Amino acid sequence: MVEPPADLNFHIEFSSADYGLRAWVTGVNGTLETTLAYWRMIAEEVRRVQPRGMLVVDDMEGDPPPPEQLLVFVQAMQGQGMEAVRIAYVERHAAQIPLVEYAGLLANEHGFNARIFADEDSAVRWLRYGER
Template sequence: MDMMEEPQSLWIDAARHPLGLRVHVRGKETFDNTMAYWGAITRYLRLTGARNLILLDELAGDALTESEWLDLVLKMAGMGLEQVRIAHVKPNGRSEIEYCELYARNAGYDARVFTSEQDAERWLCGA
């Protein structure tokens, strides 16, 4: 019997961008994956010193719940995101991500959610 490896459930690609840092995430939408990519983003931001972030989020699956978004925002407090302008792009639709935007803004983050990367870039250019 052949051993089949389970496919990787999260891919993170980060690169410098003229506006700051661009991170592209793909894989399965879970709370753990979302925490993992935000943890990676905070490390990339520290390394690059970028003050703007474009996050292209192409995770697939059931959206996080309202309470999971609140938990995520609370757990990310003090990780350095408060000094970064965050453009979170969900090209497959915003789904429940509005909760994250509301909670993030209430926690002092300068964050917006978009369905197009071009709209996100325009918003960042207006900084």
């Protein structure tokens, strides 16, 4: 389990899988600072491991950053090494999926290969067999 900076309340557990790397994120979100911090930790692990696919399972409480901050988030992640990997993002809170899908669209417009899912099985299938 990877621990965040002391002032942020989340945890990331990484594991390897046949499709690449899995990150299970728990804790409390709600700010751009938290979102950037956990994605930067994921990007650091991606650079270290160099997986072909990345599954991020978001099991966090709290909302993602508001829509007006999502472009800031996506632009801040450019050049962090995530453009080289397929990213499947599972949002466990169904009410948040539309906002997360908006972030996914912005990410794809900015050079990332990301897709948003409501369940882990579909995300894993896309990582294993989806179009490249």
